[in-house]
Amino acid sequence: MLWTSTVTSIVVLAASASAQLDNAYSPPSYPSPWMRGGNQWQDAYAKAQTFVSQLTLLEKINLTTGVGWEGEACVGNTGSIPRLNFRGFCLQDSPLGIRFADLATAWPSGMNVAATWQTRLFKSRGNGMGAEHRGKGVDVQLGPVAGPLGRVPAGGRNWEGFSPDPVLTGVAIAETIKGIQDEGVIANAKHFIMNEQEHERDKNGNLDAYSANVDDKTMHETYLWPFADAVRAGVASIMCSYNQINNSYGSQNSYALNYLLKNELDFQGFVLSDWWAQHTGVASALAGLDMTMAGDQGLASANTYWGGNLTAAVLNGTVPQWRLDDMVVRIMSAYYKVGRDTARVPVNFNSWSSETYGYIHPQSNEGYQQINFHVDVQDGHSRLAREIAGASTVMLKNVNNALPLKKPRSLAIIGEDAHDNPAGPNSCGDRGCNVGTLAMGWGSGTAQFPYLIAPVTALRAQAQKDRSLFVNVSNNYDFDAITKAASNAFVAIVFANADSGEGYINVGGNQGDRNNLTLWGGGDELIKRVASVNPNTIVVLHTVGAVIVEDMKNNPNITAILWAGLPGQESGNAITDILYGVRNPSAKSVFTWGKNREDWGVDVQYTFPTQPGQLNFNEGNFIDYRYFDANNIEPSYEFGFGLSYTNFSYSNLQIVKNDPGPYQPTVGMTKAAPTFGTIDYNEANAEFPTGFRAIFRYIYPYLSEPVPRNQTNNWPAMAFDSTPQPRIGSGGSAGGNRQLWDTMYTVSATVTNTGTVKGIEIPQLYIHLGGPSDPKIVLRGFDDLILDPNESQTFTYKITRRDISNWDTSSQNWVISSYPKTVYVGASSRNLPLKGILQ
Template sequence: MLWSSIATVAALTAIVNGQYESSPPYYPAPWMRGGNGWADAYEKAQAFVSKLTLLEKVNLTTGVGWEGGPCVGNTGTIPRLNFPGICLQDSPLGVRDTDFNSAFPAGVNVAATWSTRLFKSRGNAMGMEHRGKGIDVQLGPVAGPLGRAPEGGRNWEGFSPDPVLTGVAMAETIQGIQDAGVIACAKHYIMNEQEANRQSTDTVEFAYSANLDDKTLHELYMWPFADAVRAGAGAIMCSYNQINNSYGCQNSYTLNYLLKNELDFQGFVTSDWWAQHTGVASALAGLDMTMAGDQNLNSGDTFWGSNLTAAVLNGTIPQWRLDDMVVRIMSAYYKVGRDTASVPTNFNSWSLETNGYRFPEANESFQQINWHVNVQDDHAKLIREIGGASTVLLKNTKKTLPLSKPKSVAVIGYDAHDNPGGPNSCSDRGCDNGTLAMGWGSGTANFPYLIAPNTALKAQAAHDGSKYTNVSNNYDFAAVAKAVTGAEVAIVFANADSGEGFITVDGNEGDRKNLTLWGGGDALIAYVASIHPNVVVVLHTVGPVIVEAIKQHPNVTAILWAGLPGQETGNAITDVLYGNVNPQAKSVFTWGKTREDFGTDVTYEFPSDPPQLNFPEGVFIDYRHFDAAGIEPSYEFGFGLSYTTYSYSNLKITKQNPGPYEPTTGMTSAAPTFGTIDYNPAHAEFPPGFHAVPQYVYPYISGPVPTGLPQNWPAGSRDGSPQPKVPAGGSGGGNRQLWDVMYTVSATVTNTGSVKGTEIAQLYISLGGPTDPKIVLRGFDDLILSPGESGTFSYDITRRDISNWDTVSQNWVISNYPKKVYVGASSRNLPLSGVLA
């Protein structure tokens, strides 16, 4: 209990004492400098922005309002330069709200492959589909929520509650998306860890405030965003919630100091849809683009647009801040090659009909709005591969799997079957009817088709000449008994769903109410196991569920977690069940025996307003908590079986000598401006005879510009003079020396079985301090090995890998505590260890 008790008490004491109940101000907003591989894009952006008028600059920062364009988010256009504006579109697993697109496996699934190749390939395929639809910005990937609470509704959109695994997946996905010529938008920055009260509701006026300490913020939640910045992410979306009682999209500390200064982020920050709460204040705090542009759904009002124009005209917002917003946006545009990769937007988020209104809220401009461009290419092959490679084999006794032409098969459970209304019958997948292949909410895409397990398994049985029976009703035990009687194997499918909070499914308002299976799945499995000696359980879940009783039942001979595999789900699970694919997946979260084992939970109701969501556990979430508290899980983080076996040997540690760590010093240049501003208010008014579309957001002003306003803006917020550099910053993701190689570790992995397979070798480090986790993941690799073949796992341990965040010096330091490295097959199966001397 040592690690847990000390860290928890320290963090809780800090929160109770008020140390983290407020977010410190930090001004001014850092201006882009064109470093970290952005130089060419920055130069092009400067040239472009220098041509723009005030109104045109404002147009690029402000969304045109909900349903004001074909995409889920659209900025204004620049007709004079034939620039169509910026199109932003969900989602992190495919193109949302269109047709002839693919439905990819969720983030949690691709993470379970532990394959950087598949991380990047999936990102690139999604990027190509967004590119083909005429989209500039893909709203993904996701590192927030990280997954603090297993019940969190949108955890599945991200990758894992481990920051390193999530960070690697973020970086590879971003590179894949942007290699396709589309801007990746990493989200939701930061601490968006649950759906309950993430926004104001009928019962509370304010969104919850995630209250946490500086060390936790750096060592856990910021870690994957640092990797995203280092990978060159063009955009980052700020979140709905508050962080230490300051809203995420106007939090000067998290945006100006941490993101743009310490992490040296060179792209642009866009708000989540209607996460902006102020006009001038959000601009000075580091927000660069506002979505959807109106103040709330279909309001027609805006914090920016005409108000931003007026704020520049009356001198409230300096030109350099507006110019920096636009240069950041256009630099991201040029960095990914949108100037050569873009095609006209050829779909419409608000209708799948070929013809419709361009402005549906105003019933104006009836025209062709969809061209039904097929962007699927051969991505189904990749989707099927990821589906199989992400299926975790949790249990396999009595040599049940792989199946080999069984005489008879019974497939049980609605989760194996098609949704009777079709896979897209519920808007944004907001139901749990039929097999579960993605969660619900804005992080979804329409299925072009969905191969249900029942379809694929029935085809396999027909090919093998096996007798096949199936039951889709979880509650018809009589039919179930009849179907499984005499079957050689009974395969029971069950699921657990979750999603975004604007949809409620079976009383689950985004976040899960519990960690049990849905639709009576637990009772169904127990019943089948009570009458049949050979039961295989397949789980399509958004995260961990309580499986201890299932695991311990002797008649449950195999358990597989298939997650949310996308459109090829049936084919993928059939590949694994029949041995065409040897499981390589490892669990990306811990499976607790009880809900209480996790030590964290969603807070569904708050006694105060603003709601205070304290994070007393600090960095101790998921396996870090289980290890520290001495809790035995059902299955540990990193666990996964195979149809073969592996051994580990020959650990070698080589010390490198990169030299001492040097904090960044010096001053920035002064804030630049590009072009000139026409300060004549008459030139910013609506042109004579201009037809304004109702509820559309324009940059034009109406009437006189307010002057003589109180100038009580935060100290330094409008100061464009040279500023001191941050010691922990200076390069993308932080100080460049954090990536100095300190040690090189290698080990031999041997396939000791009879089947070719892929082993995921994992490296963990003990940082050694009394308030550190027992171990933390730092590296991994997927090794493809034939029977009897050996391969070498190698990892370069960086300075960052063995550092802690020091709150006094505000920098990363290597403590004096002894450090050890561990290599093995999971977080609790680490046969090799050595001291980092």
């Protein structure tokens, strides 16, 4: 069969890509797998089939195609079905709140919630965001993020995701998805895949976007891993990335979408493009794209690859009915899976204006009406936001019991980053500036602040309560005032930051990605000056990721360093809780802190010698701590590191072997591709109705010109094959072969609080897979244990088959190698006192 030869070619080409990344090739994979339902999708699939079966061709097209930028209230809007009183879908940023909306929570970033290492908080934050999106009428929340994963520390959007470790990111994204979708909103995992830097992700209108070139083994063991967890968690939609993957654009990459995502991971939801990341019409449909955003080909262009062009493609047979039906069934299955049919309320906010009245179609200045109803959806979420912000604050240094503070007689708060932006926290669009305290990065992954508690505000209130003398300096360059304030204070707390974001905004010459790993606004020099005159200097860092802190670490006058990340609206309250011991620090770093920029081994590629740029992932699986370990590089602070106001010990490692039976690759055949309803192939019935008044630049499904016939395009023959297809051995269930989650070993250890105050410890379990090309250790499990002084609890983790497997490029499946495997348990990636062999 042709399919067998196609799979064989994938194996050969994947192996070839491993050996030669430059100008890597992404092999074709067709046909696009059709939805089958399955356990967690069964009821939704049945409802979707019934709904889609009654739709006309034009109504089906309407659900796949956005109406264009600023066509309606949300950042993304599909067409509607007026005949059935079914409004189009509202898709809205962001992964940390509701972009452009008022009276909604500005949550801590994904990176911050990951730093809590607490699955309860992962899910609770998802619940909170989902409830707020639901209350505003949003159907699809554009988040959470597993791409970028965080390959390079200067990557502009790393903070939108969770961690460069795929396991930590996988757990965080899965729990976040569960939280969002439990509240009746479709979660959207993004950006699929390899979108690891902003520079040249969409150069020349995205015509020359870089190609992220990666080998098959690295793809599976690192970058695809968290997306597998997202699919297993039931994520209902996934967004393509702007970049190319092995020289094929994400929105039309048949190997990435058809083979990896829909076949191997058995993804049953729908795939949408990032905004204007679609490059073709028919090719993207055949390659597995299900919805195009924003619908127009470029910003407010009024042109579209789909809409009427997709209608024409179906009418002339270039896109088969089963492929269109699969698109729409996937979209509607997602709708029913999360309960949108019972949770939906009217869209009651507007992305394009904060005024109460305005145009519902702002791109054409049509439909003047009430567009903002100012619905308050916060529902007391500030308490949870404050808890997460505090629980994500990593204490990197604390000597001489500098912290917690105990009613100090005087304190100086120094640095612009401690203070408010004089123009207000929302004064810069999409947070595209760095003025005042930093609480989120910039770009589409942001939200409006309902308020922002600056650190100086909360700390001044605490000082007044304690009757401490209080002074503050906001100007980083007023050295006379800084010296006077710092030298006369019992404790000087210096705030500094480093910002980044999405590449369409340039802040201080940083085009999304950071230009360096130093602090902004002269922060490094500010800290040195304060420490030179005050022997009790405490540093608080609001950064989007790692910065160089080695000098601070070694400075004896700097008694404490706290990383507060991007804490959201409750920033000041949360850091005050930590500084004064209201909350005992428990967070652990989700990335490695190198001593020099070169320590990470990889960096942003700011320019490319050729177009499109070839961004080769030559380091393979060795990013962040894996690279440091492999090259014996000593970091300032390692991955997983974080101090507490108490101490913990580890003992009594126990390993119990389980016998789930041998691994069985998935076999068998799918059913044939189904169709739902009938297609009216009368071209006249797909034209604009007589007398129809079209809204300017609004995208419709109607034909605007005669349907082209006798097309000579050389489409892949398999793309049209609707017959039963062989199932992939590594696939078969959500996230991959169901036996990957068999329990192979149960590991336990005793953790004891040996200090004097109550605290939370994050025990971490790492495994060495044993092979000569494997990292020294990889994270596999963790937990959060709340322990009173002298209390002990048992940390338990069930090691799965997946945890101890490698991806085999020859068999295209997961295998457990013959190399001996070692398990480690401890407090960080370089503090692992317990060790055992997996027999």
